[in-house]
Structures are given as C-alpha cells and as structure tokens.
Amino acid sequence: MSRPKLTYFDFDGGRGECARLALAIGGVPFIDDRVPFAAWKDRKADTPFGALPVLQIDDRTVAQSNSINRYVGKLVGLYPADPWQAALCDEAMDAVEDIGGKILATFDLSAAEKKAQRDALASGPIPFFLARLQHRLEDQGGGYFAGDRLTVADLKVFVWVRHLKSGALDHVSSDVVDRVAPRLSEHCQRIRGLPAVKAHYATRQKGG
Numbered sequence: 001m002s003r004p005k006l007t008y009f010d011f012d013g014g015r016g017e018c019a020r021l022a023l024a025i026g027g028v029p030f031i032d033d034r035v036p037f038a039a040w041k042d043r044k045a046d047t048p049f050g051a052l053p054v055l056q057i058d059d060r061t062v063a064q065s066n067s068i069n070r071y072v073g074k075l076v077g078l079y080p081a082d083p084w085q086a087a088l089c090d091e092a093m094d095a096v097e098d099i100g101g102k103i104l105a106t107f108d109l110s111a112a113e114k115k116a117q118r119d120a121l122a123s124g125p126i127p128f129f130l131a132r133l134q135h136r137l138e139d140q141g142g143g144y145f146a147g148d149r150l151t152v153a154d155l156k157v158f159v160w161v162r163h164l165k166s167g168a169l170d171h172v173s174s175d176v177v178d179r180v181a182p183r184l185s186e187h188c189q190r191i192r193g194l195p196a197v198k199a200h201y202a203t204r205q206k207g208g
C-alpha cells in the first residue's frame with residue numbers, strides 16, 4: 001500500500017480532522033494534503049462529490065467523511081469489530097454530522113442572518129445534540145462512545161466539542177458545553193490529553 005493521501009482544507013478541524021488524527025494516532029505516515037480555500041475552485045471538480053475530505057490510496061479514491069473515518073479506523077484499530085459497537089460508533093459520528101451540517105450552513109450568511117440562525121442553534125439544536133451525545137456516552141459508562149475504548153467516534157465528537165469550547169463560533173457561547181454537557185467536556189479534555197493526540201498537535205505547532 002502506498003502512503004495514503006488525505007485531502008482536506010487547511011485548518012485543524014472540520015470533517016477531515018478525525019481521519020487525520022486517527023492516522024496520526026495509528027502511526028500511519030500519510031500525505032496531509034491541505035487545500036487553501038483560494039485553491040479549492042480549481043480542485044473541486046476532481047473530487048467524487050465536489051467536496052472534501054477525500055482519501056486516496058494507490059490509484060483508489062474514497063470520499064464522504066464518515067466513510068473515510070470508518071476505513072481509517074479499521075486500518076489503525078480505532079473502529080470496533082463487534083457489529084453492535086460499530087453501530088454505536090457510527091451513531092455518534094452521524095450525530096456530529098447532523099449538528100455539524102446545521103452549523104456549517106450558517107457560515108456564508110450575511111451578518112444579521114448568521115446571528116439570527118446561530119442564536120437559534122445556540123438555544124435549540126446545539127444544546128440538544130450536546131445533551132443527547134452526553135447521554136449516549138453515559139450509557140456506555142462515560143469513558144468512550146463504543147466498545148469501552150478509543151474509536152473514531154471519540155475523535156469526531158472531540159473535534160466538534162473542542163471547536164465549540166474554543167469560542168471560535170460567533171454568537172455561540174464557549175461555555176455551552178460545560179453548562180449543558182459537563183461529561184462531554186471531560187471527555188474532550190481526556191482525548192486532548194492522550195499522548196498520541198498531544199504529540200500530533202505538537203508536530204503541527206512546529207509546522208510539521
């Protein structure tokens with residue numbers, strides 16, 4: 001197998017970050033192809049569905065973030081072998097897609113419309129998804145979303161929760177996670193503190 005190439009936009013978050021983290025944690029050397037937003041229009045047509053992320057291995061290409069997450073998770077041992085645990089893992093990742101899609105849809109709005117829609121998200125869907133994800137985490141014992149161990153579901157939820165906590169989402173208070181879903185906040189801190197996750201971001205800070 002040649003070195004996998006993961007193509008996504010040039011920031012440490014969003015739909016491509018879970019697979020980047022999984023590959024890094026699994027110690028799989030990969031080409032981290034980061035597309036500057038300005039270059040996207042020239043590359044869009046060459047992707048399977050006109051969107052990123054895309055994973056290429058040898059002469060094969062696969063798109064759709066959760067499909068990539070599952071594939072990479074299987075490669076590196078971060079996806080459950082048990083069918084039920086796999087379904088729980090998928091459930092958490094798909095839930096993040098549901099709320100992430102709603103949030104993403106607000107990015108290109110006018111300032112006034114963005115504020116109105118973000119206010120609505122902050123008082124409804126965002127706390128709802130946080131509370132329900134926390135509930136599912138607690139159902140599994142509070143540590144991990146599936147299989148009693150780290151999976152790509154934990155990484156995907158981590159990336160979303162970390163973004164909320166960063167305060168980077170205008171009109172959505174950065175304390176919403178702590179207020180609504182403290183166990184999810186703890187989960188985020190725990191994933192952030194994993195040696196492999198810390199090592200990955202240390203490399204990023206060095207520009208690696």
Ligand SMILES: N[C@@H](CCC(=O)N[C@@H](CS)C(=O)NCC(=O)O)C(=O)O
Nearest residue numbers: 014015050051052053063064065066
């Ligand atoms: N269902 C797809 C959605 C992919 C998607 O919409 N990606 C965004 C970035 S997160 C994108 O490529 N936007 C640019 C565009 O659609 O032109 C997935 O999960 O990968």
